[in-house]
Amino acid sequence: MNEPIYLHTFANGLTLVAEPMDWLESAAFTLLVPAGCANDPPDRGGLSGFTCEMALRGAGPRDSRRFVEDLDNLGVERSESVSDAHARYSGATLAANLPQALTVFADVLRRPHLPAEQLEAGRQVMFQEFQAVEDEPAEKVMIELRRRHYPDPWGRPSQGQRAALETITLEEIRRQFAAHYRPNGTILGVAGRFEWARLKDVVGELLGDWEPADGEAIVETPPDERHAHLPFESSQTQIGIAYPSVPYRHPDYFQAWGAVGVLSGGMSARLFTEVRERRGLCYSVYATYHTLRDLGAVFCYAGTSAERAQETLEVTLRELVRLARGIEDPELDRLKARIKSALVMQQESSSARSAVIARDMYLLGRVRTLDEVCRRVDELTCGSINGYLAEHPPGAFTIVTLGPRALEVPAEGL
């Protein structure tokens, strides 16, 4: 696992990072543009999502139809999404087609049509996505949890607000695009089969003369509602619990990540064992580590029938609190085995690796090689993780439930 990481920062601030994987036929890219929903003005939630939607409706010499056809004919498997910090465009294809795929996406970054005659179609697409979440209670509870856990604007859902979506104008979209689709702060991660010198040249030709623009400061507002129940007629009650952790760039990140891995991951992890295996309370229960650039959190979920939701909440919170008492060697050994496996298998996927290296650049300013991650994981001990847990016991919980009846938050949750 000793591949070099290539890095080049262009004069306009664009960062290109690339990791060769010559055993693959494919090449993949992940483009992170600093155009995430944290940039939406307070009452214009959805503006970044709508901008991303419109940016794909024709760019450069291609109208929206040609854009889709050309990428399909190149066999580019692709997806787009908006997170708090970024609009993300990613794709994977046979190695020979990477330069052409990048050419198409360079037009999205620099010459989107943002066609007026398609604005209403784009608006309808945004409405459809917004409405779809209303029917996914497991997704909705986690969206509502994030919104109450992180300070605004970091917890905002990319789907936005209905009222804003109804009235966003093309002019607003153009301004949002001009302000945030810029090379400074944009990261392009490439992984798979490619030749570095050629890749650097292609990217330089496509994006080297892209004009930088000033960013805007983000104003944070602390969250104020730590417990909420959202009434909903459903068979199951959805339970979402969050607690603070350290961000990815923090020196204790590996300890924090290790601790969550004991809580949730394989079927022998604590939450699965106590909540599902022993008591049969849930089909789905998990905890997952999440990071922003400067904040980290652990998000936990359990879905259970309304009648058993109170017990499920209590059992889950007890496990979270109990984690602070420390983990044991067999748990650590299993955790290490899982992580090492996952690291090796990451080398099978060019798209997975392109996403990780782009994300590393944003969160850390450099890429952690697989070797480095392996080493840091090897260095974990019960002592180091338990020391971290003693100083950062799970607590200060944000709790959101969604279902027919509200629950009582037990003492551990307060």
Added chain:
Amino acid sequence: MEFLRATLENGLQIVAECNPQAYSAALGFFVNAGARDESEELSGVSHFLEHMAFKGTATRSADDVNRRFDEMGAYYNAFTSEENTVYYAAVLPVHQQAVVELLADILRPALREEDFETEKQVILEEIRMYEDQPPFGADEKCRAEHYAGHPLGKSVLGTRESIGRLPVEAMRDYFHRRYSPANIALVGAGRIDFDALAASARRWCGAWEPADGRRVVEPAPRRLSFRVLRKPSATQQYAVQLAAGPAATDPDRYAAKLLATVLGDDIGSRLFWELIDPGLAEQATLGHYEYEEAGVFMTYLSCDPDRAADNLRRILDLYRRAETEGITPAELDQAKSKVSSRIVLSGERPRGRLFTVGSDWVQRRQHRSVRDDLRSVAAITRDEVAAVLQKYPLSQSTTVTIGPLAEVPEPQ
């Protein structure tokens, strides 16, 4: 890359696509047991049994099983469909033998009553979970309607009643019948040591007693109908449509898959341009699915309730137009590029190859490499696609729609 196979005396099949360059080894037991093999009283037993396999064996408790998988750093799970139950794990190659031993062990589960009663609660939670998420059971109801009493229309999950009433002895009996070694294939993909795999199979599965678990396969009738179900708490309206399509051994299934890509892939297809791009629907897709002696095309729609009737009519018109006019050369080429790329990309992971290699063996007793599949895709002609459209008209279908609407007019 080498494809190797062996068969044990008791009928167990062992097959592997061996790639010494791969980083991992993916292994799975594919059991010929699914919803279509169940009687009414046993509805959901295959899926429940899949869960019970992880709850312990003669020598291992459920905790032991879970810990052992995690000690190997395995990426593992299982699933049940209409026709198969598959138990799989991807591991670093050094763990190949250990994971085969473990999987073989859980394929002879203890089925202890106490674990049975606890896990029953988990199954009931899973049923509730699907009640709360789209399409709120419309997919299972559409299958039941479409197959008009034929076993392929049976529910995989079962109902609260059938699961609640299920006694452990009935599961043990079902297990003995269906999990006969002749109904099971041990499949490998990635960096597999085939000799070691065959030796493991002999050692851990050689004593498995054969039973007469042959599946009864009868031709599937199709019932065309249009049904409206109400889910007042839903925001969007959903529709599932099933139409007949090529079966698992039919040579025209490649043409069927390309047709489905042209008409209803989630991007760049006719349904995409007609319904998704203008924001008339949130999802509108068409896929082809294949079974023993039967196949279906499935259309899936989700949209604003106000647009549902109109969208269903548009879909019908779109299918009729395709039946009359066929697809264009440009559309066929575009679909081929997309599908070919997907075949290559998913084939780069052993755990991607495992399911393709396993299905090809279980359904067709064939091995097809990535190159073989790419060649078959490239060779499809418009005439072959037109033949599929004639033989399997998409405009003749079974529809179940569910959502807040009390009434939805059937499109004419």
